[in-house]
Amino acid sequence: MKLDEAKNKYIQTWGSLATSWGINKTMAQVHALLLVSTKPLSAEDIMDALQISRGNVNMNVRALIDWGIVRKEFVVGERKEFFVADKDIWELFKQITKERKKREIEPVLKVLEDLQKVDDDSDEAKDFKKVLGDLSKVTTTVNTILDKAIKADEHWLLSNFTKMVKK
Amino acid sequence: MKLDEAKNKYIQTWGSLATSWGINKTMAQVHALLLVSTKPLSAEDIMDALQISRGNVNMNVRALIDWGIVRKEFVVGERKEFFVADKDIWELFKQITKERKKREIEPVLKVLEDLQKVDDDSDEAKDFKKVLGDLSKVTTTVNTILDKAIKADEHWLLSNFTKMVKK
DNA sequence: CTAAACTTTCAATAATTATTGAAATATAAA
DNA sequence: TTTATATTTCAATAATTATTGAAAGTTTAG
Known part of the structure; x- marks a missing residue:
């Protein structure tokens, strides 16, 4: 080619x-x-x-x-x-991640948090809050990872992820 | 509310x-x-x-x-x-990840690999291959993580990611 | 200043993607 | 069977999103 x-x-x-x-x-x-x-x-x-x-x-x-x-x-x-x-792909990854996190993940977390404030204690409301809670948990976890990745130095992603995966 | x-x-x-x-x-x-x-x-x-x-x-x-x-x-x-x-959000995360991985990440990795086959050894070609290589590295890493996450049991993501982030 | 070189804006238009709804197809009860 | 009920398909249409290109705005050189 x-x-x-x-x-x-x-x-x-x-x-x-x-x-x-x-x-x-x-x-x-x-x-x-x-x-x-x-x-x-x-x-x-x-x-x-x-x-x-x-x-x-x-x-x-x-x-x-x-x-x-x-x-x-x-x-x-x-x-x-x-x-x-920038030819540094790691930098690219970091910047894109940062951007999406700010524009998309954070606002959703905010809404999920707000929604917990349902003033109702029926079983149905409890189920709903449970779903919201789970959703927040996964979203927060992903957000934290991204945060850490963004702040980390160049080799953090590769070294930590590799270690983690081998475990 | x-x-x-x-x-x-x-x-x-x-x-x-x-x-x-x-x-x-x-x-x-x-x-x-x-x-x-x-x-x-x-x-x-x-x-x-x-x-x-x-x-x-x-x-x-x-x-x-x-x-x-x-x-x-x-x-x-x-x-x-x-x-x-399914009310299990972890399952949801896994399924979506699996789907995107298969539909999007894997085909791109395939193309990146193909493109390494440039039959040219000018400096420009070398630079290009370097960029491709970096790109493949990051993409492969992400792909591996996702793979592991998909195959893992329910608590893998939370426990490992948390551990990793605390480090 | 004025003119030329370049950049930005944005209303009009094109391209893409999602949605409708009615006809075709499938399935189950009588 | 036949009929009623439910699902799927897909061409037409609507909604959204991207792109153009010419006019307005900026900047720099002379």
């Missing part, structure tokens, strides 16, 4: 995975493109490579910067902005 | 979370409804409660059954089918 072909396939694969995880396809493709590129790319480079509009590039690149997984880079003698993706 | 109000809010919250995780909103709502219901529900009960069409109920209930998190139940003296969700 040729290198360009492989890069292309990678960009497509990553894009389709992203879709099923609720991430915009183009955002994932832009990220993948930057990840496999050896040099910083301009908005036009991205437009060309992925055949998408200027506005779309702008929106998605900004989202990636928001997520902290892409940054601007300046090239000497050039006026326009260039973008690069 | 009244019990019904709480149940309703829970169903809505779960539905909106699902959306951002690439799961169909209605599917999540149907599941939530069955989860908080004390008795088995018929297709009509679900149609009524969520104000959705018969076809929609059928599609989503079937998907939930496919995922192994909802099952049919027969009620004496009734001809129609009734549905119940």
